[in-house]
Amino acid sequence: MTAAYNLPNDEEAIKIAGAKLTLIKNVQYGKFESxxxxxxxxxxxxxxxxxxxxxxxxxxxxxxxxxxSNGPHHIVDDSNTTVRSRMEELHSTLEEAKADITGLFAASLLVKNNTITGITLEQFYVTYLASAFRSIRFGLNEAHGRGQAIQLNYLVDNGGFEYEDGSGKVKVNFENIETAVSNLTRDILIIQGNGSKEDAANFVEKYGNNREKTIKLLDLLADVPIDIQPIWREVSESAQPGSKCIIF
Structure with missing residues (x-):
C-alpha cells in the first residue's frame, strides 16, 4: 500500500513541469500501528x-x-546522460537506498540546526532501524526491500547498528551511527554521480542480501502483517452519497 509518492520518474518531464510529492498520512499511521x-x-x-x-x-x-527529487539525476561528467540509463536494472534498488539514507542524513542536519523540533535523533535512528525490518520483508526482488537490505548490512558493518549477544536483537550504536550514515550517503551518491554500473553491481552484490542474523529476526515476524490493506465501506446512511472511509 503506497504511503507516499514523488512523480513523475521521467527526468525530461520533470524538467518541463516539475514533480508532485504526496504524503498519505492516514496510510502511514496504519503502517506504523499495525x-x-x-x-x-x-x-x-x-x-x-x-x-x-x-x-x-x-x-x-x-x-x-x-x-x-534532489538527485543526482544525471551523471557528473555528462549532463545529458541520466543515472537511470547508466544503472539500468540496478537503478531502482540503488535509488531507493539513496533516498532512505539521504533522508536520514538530512534528518540529523535538520535536528541539529533546530529546523526539526520535537523529534530527537534517537527517535529518528531507532525508528529507521525498526522500519528496516518492515521494508526488507517486501523481498530482495523488490527495490525497497533490497535497497533496505543494502543499508542495514552497510550500517552493521560500519558499527552504526549492532546485534545483541544472546538475544540476537538489534540496536543503534549512538556513538557510531552518524558517521556510518554519512559514509553510506557519500558512497551511494558517488556511485550514482559517476554512473558506473560496475561499481553499482559490486555494491549491490556485497550488501544486498539477508544475512543469517537478519533472517533469524525476520523469522520472528511470521505473525506480523507485511503491509496493510484498506477496507472501503459506506460511512452511514446520513453521509453524502458515495462517501467512503478507510478502516485499518
Missing part, C-alpha cells in the same frame, strides 16, 4: 523500543521523497 510497532517490539532491544515514534517515521518518509 506493522512497524509490532516489528519494533520483536526485533529491537528493550531499552531502545521507547524511541520508536510516528513523528520520526512520518518525517523520514517525507525526507525520503525529497531526496528522490
Amino acid at each position: 506493522v512497524l510497532t509490532p516489528i519494533s517490539n520483536l526485533v529491537l532491544v528493550e531499552e531502545q523500543q521507547k524511541h520508536v515514534d510516528f513523528g520520526a517515521f512520518f518525517t523520514h518518509v517525507l525526507l525520503h521523497e525529497v531526496a528522490h
